[in-house]
Amino acid sequence: MSLSFPVSNTQIISQLEKILDFQVFRNSLILTGFLKFVIEETLAGRAKDLKEYTIGTEVLGKKVGYDPQGDASVRIHAGRLRKVLQEYYSGPGKLDSVLISIPKGTYVPVFSQKDPEPPGFSETGSTISKPTLAVVPFQDLEDEGLKAFADGLCEQICSDLGFFSELSVISYFSSRRMAFQELDLKNAGKLLDATYLLTGSIQSKNDRVRIRVQLIQSASQKLIWSNLYEREKSELGGFALQDDIVHHVVNQIGGTHGIIFREGAKANPIRPAVDIKVYDAIHWYYYLVNDVNEPTFRKGLEIMKSTVNFDPNYALGWAILGETYVAGYFYGFDAMLDDPLREAIRCGQKAIKLDPMTQHSYQTLGLAYLFQRKKKECLQIIAEWEKLPHRANGIAGGLGFCLIAAGDFEKGYRLLCESIQINPYYQWWFNAGLSFYHFAKGEYDDAQYWAEKIQGQSLLWELILKAASYSQLGQTSSAQSTYLQLKNILPDSVTLDQILGSFLLSESLVEELGKALKKANSVNTMV
The missing domain is CATH 1.25.40.10 (Tetratricopeptide repeat domain)
Structure with a gap:
């Protein structure tokens, strides 16, 4: 039976192609497959068959006979699909004349003519895609105590990574369901539509536990980061160990x-x-x-x-x-x-x-x-x-x-x-900051050490800090030769006093650096 829509089939297919060129869809095989499937089935007159089970087997690759009531993956991706469609029409599709939407409570798409500013669509939807990360339950855990610790660890990592606006983090509730489906990581990554997977393992022997955390690129299964944490088993009972591991993992990844x-x-x-x-x-x-x-x-x-x-x-x-x-x-x-x-x-x-x-x-x-x-x-x-x-x-x-x-x-x-x-x-200026600190404290060996680590990334500040440190250490020859290099790269119209005062707001630090540089100036050039 042929269905009639407010817009032609040709317009719908053309609009689908435009939507699938949106960056988020280009980066997601699942969302692309989901949208194409429900539109093609609807245009073919099979909208009544668009049930959760059908989408699960045809789009997500679920095994025949799977229970959609115990597996929320279709509902999760449907929610993501609605959100990304909204993002598309808030951004590059803002002026499109054909609107494709999937109302909540159904998987059947709706096609309509669109006003220039459709009501109900947010102006704040982001059109920049982000890498998606899922924290997958740790593997091969037999001890119930270790399972509980691993779950708490994964949930907190997931929660803390969610504070980074640069990442899109899938809820741990969603990814934890993978533990009951006996999927390998590659298939879990596909099902969650995650760019990266964070997982790990815990081993226990005698009174020690060894916790390994790994970050895996989902498509290639390439291990791009891992770290090992070894502690006393007695530490599992408190939150300090969990907090320490989470702090380290999040700052390595986020x-x-x-x-x-x-x-x-x-x-x-x-x-x-x-x-x-x-x-x-x-x-x-x-x-x-x-x-x-x-x-x-x-x-x-x-x-x-x-x-x-x-x-x-x-x-x-x-x-x-x-x-x-x-x-x-x-x-x-x-x-x-x-x-x-x-x-x-x-x-x-x-x-x-x-x-x-x-x-x-x-x-x-x-x-x-x-x-x-x-x-x-x-x-x-x-x-x-x-x-x-x-x-x-x-x-x-x-x-x-x-x-x-x-x-x-x-x-x-x-x-x-x-x-x-x-x-x-x-960045190099972190080294400069540590050199400033040690110089202000009179710890000139340390000031020189951190100045050396700038390694030419800012030759001007490297030479300033090295010449001043050599001067205070009494290394006259090194101070003079470094100052000569500094003098040769200084613009004619700029003095060292101006450079030191450009962003150093501590008058005492500026004064001490100035004195040291004047001492390094063996030919008494005005600073």
Whole structure:
């Protein structure tokens, strides 16, 4: 029997093709298959057969005879499908004339002519796809006590990773159901439609337990990170062990400094601004901090502007655009603006307004206020960040640097040290922050050590800190030769006093660095 729709079959198929070109669908075989199946079955006159069991066997590959009442995977993906359709029509499909929707309570699609601004569709839906992570129950656990501990551990990891706006995290309730279906990880990844799977195992022998946590790329089954935790079995009874493991795992994986985005950045070169894809904002951030030069800066600035134009509600995009302006200001690159720091602050504030959990926005604002020499505002934004329920480790290091530069040495030092201990993939200026700290404390050997670790990523500040440290250590020859290198790269119109005061807000630190550099100047050149 042929059914009649308010729009033609040709229009429906054309609209389906447009929808499936949306980035989220291109990254999800399950959502693509789900939508194609229910539309094709409806157009073929078989809408009455679109039941949960049929979709489970035909789309999700469930075995014949499976019980949909005990397996919520079809309902889970149907909810995701409705949400992504809403995102599509809030973004690239906003002006489309054909609306395809799947009302709650049914799996039968509805086709209709669409007004330019359809009622009930949010303006705030994000059109930037994120990597999806599922925490899968630990495997091969026979002891009930170990099962209970593993469940608590997985649930807390899942909950804490949910605070990172850069990731889409599937609820542990959904992924835990995989434990009852005896699926291998590859099939679990397909069923959950997760880009990454976090799982592990627990072994117990005598009075010791060994806990292994692994992060796996779902499609390739490649192990991209793992860590082993070994403790006394008696520690399983309290929350301290669980909290320690969760803290370490979350900071290794979550946020823009985590392994997921480091891995992604390796494989994806910067694309043209007209080809914004899944996590270009994150990838650009890595190119910006790891290969700082003016052509890269200009390319990245173009990409980030296009990203927020593509999706004005992408909070992380606004935060990184702001940080790009700050980086350009620091290195003296032309952003073609009268006041790039003011623009950076506007971007950071917009990011926080869109999503207060976007932690990069706090770093953007902290750095921008620091360069504006607005100590009060800098400390205030850091205090706001401290109130967040979960604080990203990489951002902690950046804000620790801001605190040291603003004169709050001990608090800044603690944040920097904690950041580096948890995750060694940090930016060169973290080393500069630690060098500033030790110099301010009169610990010149340590100040020189951290200055050496800058390794040319900012030759100016490396030479300043090394020359000052050598001078205070009485290493006259090294101090003089380093100062000579410094003098040779200084612009004619800029003095060292101006450079030291550009963002160091501690008068005592600026004074001590200035004295040490003057002592290093064997030819008595004016600093």
